[in-house]
Amino acid sequence: MKGNFIYFIFLLLLSFSFVDCAKRGNPEGGLRDTIAPVIIRTVPENYTINFKGNEIRIYFDEYIKLKDLQKNLIISPPLNAPPTLYPLSTSKYIKIVFQDTLRENTTYSINFGNSIVDNNEENPYEFYKYVFSTGSYIDSLKVIGTITDAELLKPEENVSVMLYEVDTEFKDSIIFTQKPIYVASTQNNPDSFQIENVKEGTYLLIALKDNNSNYTFQPKTDKIGFVENFITIPTDTSYVLNLFKEIPVYALSRPNALNTNQISFGYEGDAASLEIEMLTSTPEGFRHHLTKEQKKDTLNYWFQPKMELDSVTFKISNRVFIDTIQVRLRDVLLDSLKFSPIKAGILAFDEPFEISSNFPMISYNKDNIRVMDKDSVVVVFEASLDSYFNILQLSFEKVERQNYAITLFPEAITDFFGTTNDTLEYKVSTRTLSDYGFLTLNLNNISSFPIIVQLVNEKGEVQKELHSSEKSTFEFANITPGKYFIRIVEDTNSNGKWDTGDFLNRIQPETIIYYPKLLDIRANWTLNETFILD
Structure with missing residues (x-):
């Protein structure tokens, strides 16, 4: 009995030692x-040459998978029907099956970008x-x-660079409807491109920020350089392709009657x-007025009296x-x-106070408008x-540090329908000059005038701009602190604004430095x- 007890204690201590060993032996990766x-x-x-089949296999030393294939895969020349790639999950090989008839005597390249990754660590x-x-x-x-990008400091990533063969059937409009004969991407370097395995010939060279990934130019969404x-x-020439967004070709959407006196x-x-x-016969005393919405490509046609x-x-x-178009009235x-x-609240020192309305403002009476500071002056x-x-x-x-009360008394503003305002009151204020920054810019080696000097934020949005036809020193005041x-x-055409390009008319955008x-x-x-201009 005593021996059994001692044996039990021995087994218990032995089990504790195993637990302790297990704790100390935690394995690390x-x-x-x-x-x-x-x-x-x-x-x-x-x-390989003289390729006759419709299938390619690529074997690896470990399990791989295809990641972001649609974003990375570039096939040149592009195919009308994309090939099928197998497997869809992990495997030690990739199988490419062509669904399209391949061209005769043509060199094809299939660039996988960064899509081939190993299964575990990618x-x-x-x-x-x-x-x-x-x-x-x-x-x-x-x-x-x-x-390059006409408006941005650096071009966007994944720009497609394309070659169209110039033959007896070539037309400039081909870029809108047909895929190119050769294509490459800037996915590994956004500032440069290289199209390889090209045959001797004459070509149109363009670049597209192809947002639809269809290898054709869609002016609504794509940028182009040519x-x-x-x-x-x-x-041996190294070419420069400067991307820009065209102004879309004019197109009218279906007008919409919003009420009895307004059509958008x-x-x-x-x-x-x-x-x-308006081609329809109008009643006696008919009047109309056109306004443009600030943030939409929309014109509003206002009219009176109501048409029955x-x-x-x-x-x-x-x-x-x-265009001739019929609009159903409501x-x-x-x-x-x-x-x-x-804008309400804080106004910069060089910023006006502005008011908008839901109806066209036709006239104002300055005598019925008052601006007063905090001291009632x-x-x-x-x-x-x-x-x-x-x-x-x-x-x-x-x-500095001033509050302003802006009052528009009754009949200060008259709208298109003869309605006037009730009393309107607004309050705005200013900061101190020390809340703002200032910039003096000297330009050297200006090649031609006029020029526009713009201060833009990191998103490329214009915050301030100055125009010059002769001076080379510019002072920007009251700048909100920031980058x-x-x-x-x-400004080549001297119209006071930057003008974009036009592919069909072979017009490059105005230069921005x-x-x-x-x-x-x-x-x-x-x-x-x-700033010393080159």
């Missing part, structure tokens, strides 16, 4: 795998390219160059020359197009007259009305910068 997959063979071999096999030819040799010529003249390969006309393109004329018809007909025209009463400030102001954008602007001199770039616009340094504008601080 090994070194992380950082080695990319290795290709052990391909069927047929890479750079180490990429970077930019693997499989090349084959349906003819007796591999085309070996190439085209190189750089990508070389003005056709290029001949072989060549949505459009695409430039509305500067757009004219809207089911529909009316309009002629819509610009310099090139004429018996919906007008809302009440409303006003709202464009009346402030002198100037008023102006932009009846197209429907904005009333009040400009007055401001001082800014300076850019210079060469960025000051290379990001400026840190601080409160109560003046920067002095000198």
Whole structure:
């Protein structure tokens, strides 16, 4: 009995020792795998010629998977029907099955980008390219160059660079409807490109920020860059493709009657020359007025009196197009007259106070408007009305740490329908000058005038701009502290704004030159910068 007890104690102590050993023996993970997959063979071999089949297999030394394949895969020349790639999950091989008939005597390249990764750690096999030819040799010529962006300091990533063969059937409009014969991507370097395995010939060279990934130019969504003249390969030239967004070709969307006295006309393109004329017979005393919405490509056609018809007909025209369109009227009463400030609260010293309305403002009575500071001193102001954008602007001199009360007494504003405002009261204020930053910029080697000097934020949005036809020193005042770039616009056509390009008319965008340094504008601080233009 005693021996059994001692034996029990011995087993108990032994079990504790195993628990303790287990605690001390916690295993730790090994070194992380950082080695990319290795290709052990391909069927047929890479750079094979006289390719006759419809299938390619690529074998690896470990399990792999395809990651973000649609984003990475580039096949040149592009196929009408994309190939099927197997397997969809993990495997030690990739199988490519062509669903499209391959061209005769053509060199094809399949670039996987960074899509091939190992199964565990996703180490990429970077930019693997499989090349084959349906003819007796591999085309070996190439085209190189750089990508820039007309408006941005750096181009966007994943820009497609394309070659269209110039033959007897070539037309400029081919880029809108057909895929190119060669394509490459800037996915491994957004600033440069290289199209390889190209055959000798004459080509149109373009670049697209192809947001639809369909290898055709869609002006609504895509940016384009182009070389003005056709290029001949072989060549030692390094080309520069400058991306820009075109103004869309004019197009009118279906008009919509919003109420008994308002019809909205949505459009695409430039509305500067757009004219809207009612063709339907109008009643005696008929009047109309056109306004443009600030943040939408929409024109509002206002009219009175109410027309007792089911529909009316309009002629819509610009310099090139004429459309005739019928609009069904709606018996919906007008809302009440409303006003709202464009910006309330804090105003910068050089910023006017602006008011908009839901109905067209036709006139104002300055005598019924008052601007007063916090000491009840009346402030002198100037008023102006932009009846197209429907904005009333009040400009007055401001001082530091001041509060202003802006009152529009009854009948200060009259709208298109003869309605006037009730009393409107707004309050705005100013900061101190020391809350803002200041910048003095000296430009050297200006090649031509006029120029526009713009202060833009990190998103490329213009915050302030100055125009010059002769001076080279520019002073920006009352800058909200933050990070800014300076850019210079060469205003070639002297219209006071930057103009984009046009592919079909072979017009490049106006040149924009960025000051290379990001400026840190601080409160109560003046920067002095000198920019030597190349």
